[in-house]
Amino acid sequence: MGLALLSLVLMFADSRSDYMARVRYYVGFVVTPLHYVAELPGRGLDVVGGLFESRNQLQRENARLQEQLLIQQYQLQKLEHLTAENRRLNELLNASTAVKEDVVRVEMVGESPDPFAKRILIGKGSTDGVYIGQAVFDAYGLMGQVVEVAPLTSWVLLITDPQHATPVQINRNGMRAIASGTRDSLHLLNLDNIPNTADVQVGDELVTSGLGERFPAGYKVGVVSSVTNDPGKPFATVVVNPTAQIDRSRNLLLAFDSRIRPVVDGNLEHGPVSADVSPDTGVIVGNPVEGPNATSAAGEPANPQTVPTTEISEAAGTTLPTTPLQDATPQTEVGNSDATAEANNVDEEADNTLVPEPLTVPADEGAN
């Protein structure tokens, strides 16, 4: 009886507060090595499979990779040019928040044994500087964010989990929306509260909008796969296919956002955002992904994402709010669709819009 009571208290404390994070952290230190043990058989199979890979196969793969590298380097040149141009334009607008992001490769070590929880475990933890809220990508798009940090591993909540909502915007017309996960085992996203008359088409690309201060702006999230206008429902049903290979990728990228870490290089030449930026100055102005997409659409089947290769200086014109005061403006300005979406995702948004929060997290973890 006492045990049951204790469990109930624990469950309540865990779902309502962050207090239990400490307990998890220290117990996790002891038990997480088990995940590595559980991973061993699969890893062993990979190794054995690698032994028997034929020379022919390797050569073919090598050729394919080299071709891919060539294409991506070409796209990178274009990207650098676009980034510079973007920065200049943003300077003209006096609206630049040039952010330099570092990415670190990280391997997935496991996933939640609960078949309905869309969470994965990655092989870096607080000792590597991972912090809660950190964005996780694969080579094709946004995967999720870190929700729990242990010393050597961290849990990542995937963007397709129903508890997760991602602030996105449509690449084509800059319309903002919230993409939330779905309640089944499929890896799909829904756009919340999209009016039946909104300009959303099948095939539209969605990128992170950078609103909410959680994800860097301009990274691919998904492609609209169906739009259903049911007259009986107040909003359209918009289904989005995530571009990230959510159930297949093993090699992931952790984005370290320099906004919440001390900047070492001289990238702050543009200074902080001036407070009088009107919220709609650059909704689609700065979009580093746009360039490479346009070029790759022409022909190559290769992966158009150039993100992983280097750090990308991203001149986000997407009204990145720097103060809570400013943050309020773009949201009220969005119009009814997003205003209601915001209301629906109060938890997520409230969590995200707290600007000082990301500042405190790494400091806190570092102290231990």
Added chain:
Amino acid sequence: MPPLNGQPKGFWVIAVSILLAVILGIIPLPEWLQVWRPEWVSLVVVYWVIALPHRVGLMLAWIVGFLLDVLEGSLLGLNAIALTLIAYIALNLYQRLRMFTPLQQCATILMLVGLQQLLIFWVHTATGQNTPRNLMFVGSAFTSALVWPLVFVLLRYWRRSLHVS
């Protein structure tokens, strides 16, 4: 419950079997198989409760469940209460369970693991986590019942050959 170290002999056998079950429980599986993954930890805990009710009880079940919660990143205390619940039922039924035919034992395991899954399902729903729309969440109860004879025979053989009592 009497403390576990009252009879130190063979404690490591119980610990190792539970550890193996935990590892089997988190080995990555293809997505379609995950729903059918047997609840190895529950089976092993139930076995030890039936075999050594004077040594293995609710406290051990709770601790194992708690570690499982941390390991799986689930709500803290959820697996703990679910495991404690089925250990409690098994503890009340152990004399009858020992007399049951294998088929009857399997049916009991089906009920126990089904109950455990149902409890977890409830809490998941109550806390707004992802839950299946259909009855797939009891899938693991069926596979658990299927593999129970294997677990039972293996653990009994192990226990007897190492004289754990």
